[in-house]
Each structure stands twice: as C-alpha cells, then as structure tokens.
Amino acid sequence: MELEKDIKLGRDAWERVASSTWWNWDAGSMMFFWRWALPFQAKVRDGTPLFIYHLSLPVNTSKEQDNPFPMRQEQLKEEVNQLRTKSYIGPGFVLSVLNYFGVPKGETDIRVVFDATKCKLNTTLWTPNFFLATIESNMMNADTETWMNDLDLGKMFLNFWLGLMKRSDLMPELL
Numbered sequence: 102m103e104l105e106k107d108i109k110l111g112r113d114a115w116e117r118v119a120s121s122t123w124w125n126w127d128a129g130s131m132m133f134f135w136r137w138a139l140p141f142q143a144k145v146r147d148g149t150p151l152f153i154y155h156l157s158l159p160v161n162t163s164k165e166q167d168n169p170f171p172m173r174q175e176q177l178k179e180e181v182n183q184l185r186t187k188s189y190i191g192p193g194f195v196l197s198v199l200n201y202f203g204v205p206k207g208e209t210d211i212r213v214v215f216d217a218t219k220c221k222l223n224t225t226l227w228t229p230n231f232f233l234a235t236i237e238s239n240m241m242n243a244d245t246e247t248w249m250n251d252l253d254l255g256k257m258f259l260n261f262w263l264g265l266m267k268r269s270d271l272m273p274e275l276l
Contacts, residue, residue, distance in 0.1 A: 103143070110146055111135065113188075129187030132260050148262030151226050161197040161220035176211040177203040184213070189259045197222060 113131055120128035134146035180203070184190045200219045203211040217223045243249075 106146060107135070126187075129189060130256075130260055149228050151228055151263055154225050154227060158196055158225055159221040161200075161222075163198065163200075163220075173203055173205075173211060177201075177213065180211060180213045184259070189256075 110131070111134075114133055117126060117128045117131050120126075121130075132145050134142050137145050181190070181201070197220050199222065200216045201213055202216065204214050206212040217226075
C-alpha cells in the first residue's frame with residue numbers, strides 16, 4: 102500500500118517536472134517527498150492531518166460574491182481555473198463551500214485568497230503544527246560564507262496538502 106502511494110505520487114511529481122519550462126511549473130508543482138528526511142516522508146506525501154473540534158463540520162452553500170470590477174472577476178476566474186487544471190483543486194464530495202476573493206498583485210495581476218472564516222471552517226478544524234522556518238531559525242545557521250536570496254515562491258503553499266478523510270469520518274449521519 103505504501104509503495105503504491107509512493108509510485109503514484111512520485112510519478113505525478115515527475116510528470117509535473119517533465120511538463121515544466123525553465124521559469125514556470127506549467128502543470129503545477131508537487132512536493133518531492135522522497136527528498137525529505139525519512140521520518141517526514143509519509144507525512145509530506147499524505148498531507149497534513151486535520152482534527153475536528155466539533156462533532157460536525159459547518160455547512161456553507163452560499164455562492165461567492167462577484168467582484169464589482171469585471172476585469173478582476175475575469176482574472177479571478179482564470180486563476181481558479183488554473184488551480185483546477187493543475188489538480189490543486191479536484192472534484193469530489195463538498196460539504197461546505199470555501200469562500201475566496203482576489204487581491205491585486207502589482208499593477209495587472211491578482212492573487213487568490215481563500216477565506217475559511219466566513220464559512221466557520223477555521224473555528225472547526227485545527228492541526229497540531231505546520232513547520233515553516235523563521236528568519237531567526239535561518240540566521241542561526243548562517244555564517245560569513247552564507248549567501249541569501251529573496252525569492253517569490255508564488256503558489257508554493259498549494260504543495261502543502263490537507264490530509265484526505267473519508268466522508269464517514271467527517272459526518273457519519275450523512276451515510
């Protein structure tokens with residue numbers, strides 16, 4: 102079972118590499134989980150597990166508000182469609198709709214922001230930790246020979262998956 106997951110997700114990662122160009126991950130990117138330290142490989146491959154505070158998750162079916170600026174609305178639609186095309190968002194059972202909106206990025210671009218507060222998902226789910234290096238932890242490893250770089254990683258956070266759950270684990274009363 103573990104080997105099957107390794108092969109399936111490893112193949113997906115390499116297919117994304119093969120579809121990339123010099124400057125762009127045209128098919129999206131994915132974690133190279135096998136490059137992580139052994140104790141973390143399965144966690145990186147399978148995603149961050151979620152824990153539920155309450156017995157059931159909130160249900161939100163309200164439609165997203167249209168952006169009052171038609172050009173921005175079209176950009177937002179294109180960004181979300183790219184997330185679908187690159188398999189960051191996929192089909193499946195939806196209990197609650199997550200709201201999102203666009204924030205201007207520079208003069209002509211837009212960044213999608215997902216808002217899990219309106220649908221009350223933020224108050225229902227939690228995860229024990231999410232490691233992200235701080236400037237302090239990076240500086241502890243720096244010396245006079247260290248080179249630093251400022252890098253915009255774009256949609257990097259889309260590589261940190263949420264763990265998959267069965268519908269029966271979320272709301273047994275729906276079965």
